[in-house]
Amino acid sequence: MITLLDVLLLLFLIFCAVAVARIRDLLSAVIIFASYSLVMAIIWQMLGSPDVAITEAALGAGVTTFLFIAAISRTRREE
Amino acid sequence: MEDLVARSVCRLIVPFIQLYGAYLVFYGHLSPGGGFAGGAVVAASIVLYALSFGRETAEKRIAPGISHLLESGGGLWYLLVGLVGIMLGGSFLTNKAAGFYLGIPGHLFSSGMIFLLALGLGLKVASTMVTLFYNLSTEVNDEHGNGT
Numbered sequence: 001m002i003t004l005l006d007v008l009l010l011l012f013l014i015f016c017a018v019a020v021a022r023i024r025d026l027l028s029a030v031i032i033f034a035s036y037s038l039v040m041a042i043i044w045q046m047l048g049s050p051d052v053a054i055t056e057a058a059l060g061a062g063v064t065t066f067l068f069i070a071a072i073s074r075t076r077r078e079e
Numbered sequence: 080m081e082d083l084v085a086r087s088v089c090r091l092i093v094p095f096i097q098l099y100g101a102y103l104v105f106y107g108h109l110s111p112g113g114g115f116a117g118g119a120v121v122a123a124s125i126v127l128y129a130l131s132f133g134r135e136t137a138e139k140r141i142a143p144g145i146s147h148l149l150e151s152g153g154g155l156w157y158l159l160v161g162l163v164g165i166m167l168g169g170s171f172l173t174n175k176a177a178g179f180y181l182g183i184p185g186h187l188f189s190s191g192m193i194f195l196l197a198l199g200l201g202l203k204v205a206s207t208m209v210t211l212f213y214n215l216s217t218e219v220n221d222e223h224g225n226g227t
Contacts, residue, residue: 063208
């Protein structure tokens with residue numbers, strides 16, 4: 001059973017994935033990747049796996065974003 | 080780094096994040112969660128504290144030496160708890176064959192030593208991420224000569 005919310009979230013996910021690959025500014029790519037992880041956590045929860053959703057929200061949207069930004073601050077921001 | 084809004088929100092929200100992380104660690108085998116996810120949540124709260132209050136204040140709370148010590152101690156603790164199974168006549172990391180129970184949902188102490196294993200795992204994951212944060216921010220400070 002696919003509801004309208006599922007379709008919207010999956011479309012946002014595809015849009016985010018394409019945007020991360022296409023964008024030139026690396027800091028913007030990291031922020032978009034964090035929003036990708038947040039929507040992915042909601043989708044994991046809707047698919048019935050709250051365990052993976054908690055890990056995705058804590059790691060994907062939190063710690064990974066910080067590590068990427070720390071890596072960018074030590075290198076160049078443009079691709 | 081003198082942002083009043085960030086500091087007030089951080090001071091308000093960090094205890095709840097840490098309580099939720101501890102709940103995830105201890106009840107990970109009975110409900111969704113686990114040592115890895117709970118440790119990541121606790122580490123995220125410490126990183127949030129260090130980002131809003133500055134690195135020096137965070138180092139007064141959790142020194143990098145203590146963080147290194149917890150990282151090694153979490154692994155050793157896991158090993159020691161695993162050896163308890165051998166002491167009681169089972170194999171390594173055994174739980175039920177050594178006489179413990181498998182757990183009832185909602186009762187923490189009904190599951191033998193699994194929550195002790197999760198405690199070691201959560202400590203190791205949290206202190207690993209805090210150590211990563213300290214190391215990365217130190218290198219940034221050394222290169223540019225100014226604080227983050």
